[in-house]
Amino acid sequence: AQTxxxxxxxxxxxxxxxxxxxxxxxxxxxxxxxxxxxxxxxRQMILVIRQEAYKQQNATENRFSVNFQKAAKSFSxxxxxxxxxxxxxxxxxxxxxxxxxxxxxTRLHILP
Amino acid sequence: EPEVTxxxxxxxxxxxxxVILRCVPISNxxxxxxxxxxLGQKVEFLVSFYNNEISEKSEIFDDQxxxxxxxxxxxxxxxRSxxxxxxxxxxxxxxxxxxRLTYEQYFGPGTRLTxx
Numbered sequence: 544a545q546t547x548x549x550x551x552x553x554x555x556x557x558x559x560x561x562x563x564x565x566x567x568x569x570x571x572x573x574x575x576x577x578x579x580x581x582x583x584x585x586r587q588m589i590l591v592i593r594q595e596a597y598k599q600q601n602a603t604e605n606r607f608s609v610n611f612q613k614a615a616k617s618f619s620x621x622x623x624x625x626x627x628x629x630x631x632x633x634x635x636x637x638x639x640x641x642x643x644x645x646x647x648x649t650r651l652h653i654l655p
Numbered sequence: 656e657p658e659v660t661x662x663x664x665x666x667x668x669x670x671x672x673x674v675i676l677r678c679v680p681i682s683n684x685x686x687x688x689x690x691x692x693x694l695g696q697k698v699e700f701l702v703s704f705y706n707n708e709i710s711e712k713s714e715i716f717d718d719q720x721x722x723x724x725x726x727x728x729x730x731x732x733x734x735r736s737x738x739x740x741x742x743x744x745x746x747x748x749x750x751x752x753x754x755r756l757t758y759e760q761y762f763g764p765g766t767r768l769t770x771x
Contacts, residue, residue: 586744588762641686641710642700643760
């Protein structure tokens, strides 16, 4: 079965610091997509960043970037210059066929 | 920017009652999905829908669940006889295409279902 593993249930960092959230996944598909979703207390799912597996270049979106290691099946999220508004649950996810498989999430606290 | 909308935002129902959760996907999207998130747990796939039929469903999606696209805009999830364990956040999502293409699912804000 396809799985997405987030080994850090909870993390805390000081505002303005850089934080990295870890994710590993397992898939038998040759082409797939990886995502990081942010879920604030409102519980809405907000797409943070997306990576297409056939692209070697790591995706970046402003302060958010990923380290995609395809051979190792690793997909970590780096948040630079963290802000209080980054406090949320972060889910790593991977496509399988038409659906998205989510990890259990990392709860991130940004401390003032 | 177009977005997926869901109504109601919060639904409270008694055990055994039927509920219908409604979603309006983005207008040019062709693939529709329902996901569920029990409080404190991960988001789980329920069902995908394309061309007016279910394309895939999970083991969670048993006979108590059904989906429908009753008109050109709405996409609904019906739970026939709710159970306490159906209490969860239900997310609708839509995408322009399915797999192997640009592939991005847009999620709605969710409907919080509370079964008492």
